[in-house]
Amino acid sequence: GVVHLQYAGYVFLGLALGFNDLKGLTLFEQYLEAMGRPPAGDYSPYFGQWHGTNVQIHRWIVGVLHELMLVIDAKQYKPVLKSVELARFVAAIDPKHQEAWKLLVSVASAPVKQAGLPAVLHRIRNDAALHYNYNGTSLGEAYIDLFGSVAASNPNGANAGAQFSYGGTLPAVRFYFADGAAQHVMTKLLLANQATIDDIFEFVKKAMLSIAELLRVFIQSRQPA
Secondary structure (H helix, E strand, C coil), X not given: CCCCHHHHHHHHHHHHHHHHHHHHHHHHXXXXXXXXXXXXXXXXXXXXXXXXXXXXXXXXXXXXXXXXXXXXXXXXXXXXXXXXXXXXXXXXXXXXXXXXXXXXXXXXXXXXXXXXXXXHHHHHHHHHHCCCCCCXXXXXXXHHHHHHHHHHHCCCXXXXXXXXXXXXXXXXXXXXXXHHHHHHHHHXXXXXXXXXXXXXXXXXXXXXXXXXXXXXXXHHHCCCC
16 A cells, blocks of 8 residues: 655654664774784683673663664564665565565564574573663573573583672672573574574665665655756
């Protein structure tokens, strides 16, 4: 059917903000590059700060991607996603970006309980990325597992105890045990759904490029003739 372009603008506004947030998080990675990755076997506070920030970026990227998919799958936006206008915009972009967009829509509309990427994104977002698992136990269970059975079977400097730094100033404070629990949540979810963080990042990259191209076509359609 035909949908008023102003209403479609609400969808594209959400996609544009999500794109910006994902881009901001990728720029955040430059901070880690400037720090320099700690060498293997380094379990110093420097190691904790670097790896904790790295995990944080990964968690947030997953969380923002999930929020983008909520926009795409929102009930009130279904007419836009099925509209003639959007089909025309999609047809106007490169075929590889068309395929990426169709995959993004497919994943966004899949049941969150379905094994695979939808389940991973939903659970990481709720358990360790944006909601901090306030209505569940996954984060706490991961903490117990990481510093219990995992530490017993594969001890190292990172799981020797629930470590933190407290130096009296904000730059000198970080609670590494919380980073470890969140990372453990992600690791277990990825393994359970036969996915890797690289799979997610490849999906994010293609999704971002398709969104950028659709936004370009949409904005051009709004320009005066």
